[in-house]
Amino acid sequence: MRVVLGWSTVGALAVLGLISLGFLALIPAAALGAAIGAGAHPPDRTAFGMAAGGGLLFLLVAHSNRNGPLNPDGWGTIGALLLAFGLVGFAVARHRAGGSHHAA
Numbered sequence: 001m002r003v004v005l006g007w008s009t010v011g012a013l014a015v016l017g018l019i020s021l022g023f024l025a026l027i028p029a030a031a032l033g034a035a036i037g038a039g040a041h042p043p044d045r046t047a048f049g050m051a052a053g054g055g056l057l058f059l060l061v062a063h064s065n066r067n068g069p070l071n072p073d074g075w076g077t078i079g080a081l082l083l084a085f086g087l088v089g090f091a092v093a094r095h096r097a098g099g100s101h102h103a104a
Contacts, residue, residue, distance in 0.1 A: 007049025052086025
C-alpha cells in the first residue's frame with residue numbers, strides 16, 4: 001500500500017508541475033520518484049500509482065472551482081477516471097502478483 005501512496009504523491013507533484021508550478025514541483029517529484037524507484041517495484045504499480053495521484057490533483061482543482069471561475073466538470077471527470085484507473089489497476093496488478101509480497 002505504501003508503494004501506491006508514494007507513487008500517487010509523485011503523480012500529484014508531476015501533474016502540479018505540469019499545470020502550474022513547473023520545476024518547483026517537478027524536481028521534488030523526480031527526487032521522490034528516484035527514491036521510491038530504488039526499491040525496484042513492478043513498473044505497472046508505478047504507473048497506476050502515478051495515475052491515481054494525478055487524478056487526485058485534478059479532483060482538487062475541480063472541487064476548488066465548484067463555484068467558478070473554471071468549469072469543474074472536465075477537471076472532475078478526468079480526475080475521477082484517472083483515480084479509478086489507478087486504484088483498480090493497482091488492485092488487479094497486486095492480485096495477479098499473488099497478494100501483497102511486492103506491496104511493502
